[in-house]
Amino acid sequence: MNAGIINLSEKFDEHYSKELEKNDISVIPLTADDFEQEIKNLDAVIIRENALEDAALTCKILLKLKEKSDLYVWVFSSGHQKFGRTVYLQLGALGIIPEDCDATELQLIVTNSLKKMNRKRENAVLSANDYDFENDMEYALKFKLIPRNHSLKISGKKEIPLTNLEYKALDMLFRNANNTVTYEELFESVWDKDFSCQGYRIANLIFHLREKLKKNSEDPTFIRTVRSRGYMLDLSSL
Structure with a gap:
């Protein structure tokens, strides 16, 4: 499984990447300029942002992802506010990951969701074959x-x-x-x-x-x- 990390003003720390990769999730670093080229190769996306600086750009990215894919998307945010969280969810984010989320917790959030997605895909294939x-x-x-x-x-x-x-x-x-x-x-x-x-x-x-x-x-x-x-x-x- 592949998770694209779109780094904005904040950077996705290496210990988060290592925890994901230990659980068979490949981490693919992306930017706001190149993420669209990689959508077809991804299962999930995490937008790493500072809400006070990146809110408008995050909204733009969420809109693009919603338009072009059905990927699971999370916003990993510092400085977030309640209104901003609501907007992100309305634009298709599956959830907002808070700044105090540790590596194990983030890995479980992503892994559990992707496993659920894979089970649904497998069931859909079985249904189509039937x-x-x-x-x-x-x-x-x-x-x-x-x-x-x-x-x-x-x-x-x-x-x-x-x-x-x-x-x-x-x-x-x-x-x-x-x-x-x-x-x-x-x-x-x-x-x-x-x-x-x-x-x-x-x-x-x-x-x-x-x-x-x-x-x-x-x-x-x-x-x-x-x-x-x-x-x-x-x-x-x-």
Whole structure:
């Protein structure tokens, strides 16, 4: 597992790195200028900052990470204030690591989260492997998700580019095609966090997905709303 460390005004001390590496987490030093080039090689990111000096830059980095990845992100901060912590969490940080956090505690925070993430990925792979493609080959050929490109092809037509979150949502719906996926299941699959009345985020994501399908398909009504429960990818019209 790889953890990228983005050093701002404060530096990530070597004893923290050594503790992570003892637990099979490779530490990759990054800067605010080069972190985007390494996103695809990372499992997690820690932003090491001084909140009094780096708040604006930290927010900018969090926005970029949220836009381009689903990585676990922590802000390891000195001089932090309650308002700043709230903003960071709203921008996608998994947590705020305080200045008095010792190396063992930080290692446990990161390791426990990454192990949980890996278990969910393994379960997702098993679920995908259990999908009955032999009996539903016609669906698989006509409604084709392309993992390498994070895109979709419908009936061999033009490839539809998707954002990372859109692809994850559509993948979850496809693995449960013609069956309801609840709001909770969809949220936890896409954001890898516990669902807590955040249906508006799912609704917004599904809205954008439907808009893309509408522009690129003669029959864009694939994603059906199952009232009070969730959504269904209805492939019966293919």
